[in-house]
Amino acid sequence: MISIQFLGAAGTVTGSKHLTRFDGKEMLVDCGLFQGAKEWRERNWQPLPVPAKSIDWLVLTHAHLDHVGFLPRIYSEGFRNPVICTPATDDLTRIVLPDSGHLQEEEAEFANKKGYSKHKQALPLYTYEQAVQSLNLLTTRPFHETFSVGSGTGRYLRAGHILGSGFFEFSYGGRKILFSGDLGRIRRDPEDQGDPQIPEPVFEADYLLLESTYGNRLHSKDDPRPKISEILYRTQQSGGSVVIPAFAVERTEKLIFMIKKLMETGKAPRLPVFIDSPMAVEAVKAFVKHCEEYDAATRRVVAKYGDPSDWPGFTFCKTREESMAINDVKGPHVIISASGMLTGGRVLHHLARRLGDPRCTVLFVGFQAPGSRGQLMQAGGKSVRMFGKEFGIQCHVETLDQFSDHADYEEIIEWLKNFKHPPRRTFLVHGEPAGAEALRELIVKTFKWDVHIAKYLETVELE
Template sequence: MKIEFYGASGCVTGSSHFLKVKDKNILLDCGMYQGRDEKERGNETFNFNPKDVDYVILSHSHIDHSGRIPLLYKQGFKGDVICTEGTKDLCSVMLSDSGHILESEVEWKNRKRARQGLPPLEPLYTEKIANVAMYLFNGYPYDQWIELFDGFKIRFRDAGHLLGSAIIEMLIEDNKKQIKLVYTGDLGNKNIPILKDPTIIDYADYLIMETTYGNRLHTSISSELTDLAKIIKSTFKRGGNVIIPSFAVGRTQEVLYTLNNYVENNILKGVSVYVDSPLASESTAIFSRYHKYYDEEAQEILSKGSDPLSFPGLTFTKSPEESAKLNKVQSGAIIISASGMCEAGRIKHHLKHNLWRKESSIIFVGYQAEGTLGRSIVDGAKKVKLFGEEVVVNAKIYNLHGLSGHADRDGLVEWLEALKAKPEKVILVHGDTEAQESFNELLLSKGYSTYIAKPGDTFTPELTPEKFSVVRNRILSVINSIEDLDSTDKELLIEKIREEIKDI
């Protein structure tokens, strides 16, 4: 067994870990870089030949984990994509939407390039390619062992991060012994609406673990929900709108669930809520088909004959014309729109029409990657550029960490410490440098053996990165000693190298 780390190593987005078992090549996630990561690393090429990949095992449907699967297919991958049933259905709309966005963005750029006499660009992939790539997807239920080939079994466990999201357990026969490798994907925040809490795993020999919030604590969800209601009421009192940049899949449904609770309990009355995202509309319909994934509270609402994702005053806009009409609404509207990091989609139009208004509020309810428009606003930018126009930030800005779909530092530790024994190695991925280093120090203080994966690093049970570093340094010291030896000492050097290699 050997693992090579590429995406989400040394950064948050672009999850992609290359696993070699016997003669098979397996990709754990195939995500798209976003924000600063995209600018620095690019999405156009892979660190391996897509034709050599036999399987993609997908933890969940978020684009930073699934978004380059159509590109992988475009460049020659013809293997199987293995995921949960929910992830497969969500990917069918998310990847298609991603292809459409990529085509639209390139079309806009090409019009500009044509005027400049420049050759046209090609989109990363198209909506059609994304739809064809879905034929490679195979969906499975949670908690069922699946043998992909002799000596390699996997099982999906509920990660509590998104509908269909999974912790992946892998049983690997390696040199006549069995190794259990576990990949957390993204671990969910406990007690978030609709979804169950992350499943506790019994043990792992080696653990690949996310660290998105490895240096931060969330405020309690109950207090965040109270704050959300207060923000909405105070904004309406000022005569403004509430704009919520939200991931179309997952976070939007959780916000709808919360607003439904406000309406049912008369916390908000006569409210007008608009979900302005075709993808959010389609994914909400998929959520409604997967009641078996819901937690006890959501199941109880269903048992009473109510739909936890629907309430009076809720409107799903479909056409661009319907979306444009919302720009004329001056007050009393809650507009939930994608993308969650404000990098694309209809949310940018709503920001353009509300960001400069002191009456309005912008509420962030999800992680904002470095280099994104959302991160700039959260970090206190006074002005931002939207459609080539500079817009002043006068609206009130709120960042509700408690509604995050990611476990915070304590949540990550609590999940890890529930394992019956410490893993031989905890490999940290999916986090920025500060978060990973902080979380690494915490785990070291608790007696865990850890390692922060860097791009291009290789890990094997026999030759860990630490051991490899020792070997490399010892060999380099011998090679460097050449400079200190005269030509008459050549035989001595050869013998020294022989002895050193035997020792290593």
């Protein structure tokens, strides 16, 4: 007898937590933070239906906060059992969790200063120290190696979503359950011919938990590189700068590998590039260390040009002083800095100096939430509010939406075509209601499978 209870990423795209019960044991697959709308964020404060102490294993699919960011919280509630992940997920988790702890403390401090907390004293969801302590529980398993989880066995397969991301295949009592985690894009880089397909094909599972973030949307599939070249040449001519707001893990690395290759092949001018984020400095190290596990394009760039920390013309800014030194740079240049959605971080300081300058460009490469500063700028806003002031916008505002790390519905269907028999049941998770419903209809229409949309806190029994 085995059951799964959906403690998150059901009815929403964040807070992934799938509590799997078998043999009187409890295995949690992913331990994500709820993010975004307040209604969901408040659930980070609600107790889990099981005491954290009684969870026997935590299995992580990848290092995004909506899959790993709740680990320090269960640690603070007494969870001390193994946290299983791939080696690259281990490295990235060590970068993102302490930062998250730091942010949680900052948020609580800010709420107390402003006095807007409903509680007398706002407390952090967890502290930096608890985040650091929780890392001691991490234990790694390489891709494709079978390992035991109680009387069941598990195995990671490559999901191609971010560095280290895996599908988790769990076998118990003659049944196989596949947890997709987040499913990556089907890569179509023509130079990748002959390399193993990523995300890797899966041929069978009795039960499938499948993400549905882009269940009703398609990505534009044209090549982003010509546009990047054009912007860099324009900036070279104008003498301005390009500011690219980007998340420090994965998106920043993808960009610098792409920009480096464009420069080396004569398709972009060699402008100085500043990567202004302490997290990115660490994340790049993880990418170089694990580039064998990553896609072929990255592997080739590292093999040819070496470690990005040594690339001439690319400067990684870790300290505040290094960040401020960018202000003294004369002539055209590129700045890649977080946060990707302009919610905070160093990127705001760079924007404050450049939004009013028609020689400059702000290039968005990630999703901008409705109502966010980024989305206002994309919609042609004339000004944006930062640091309590309005800043007029005279610079170019450009968007490239090809960088998503999630498969869209066409790519999901393409990946599902690998299945040799229909799963007994497919559960859709990690989607807004409209996305999940559209994907359910599409899978039923295409394959006639039995598809169920997971509901928050619902338990399903698997035969």
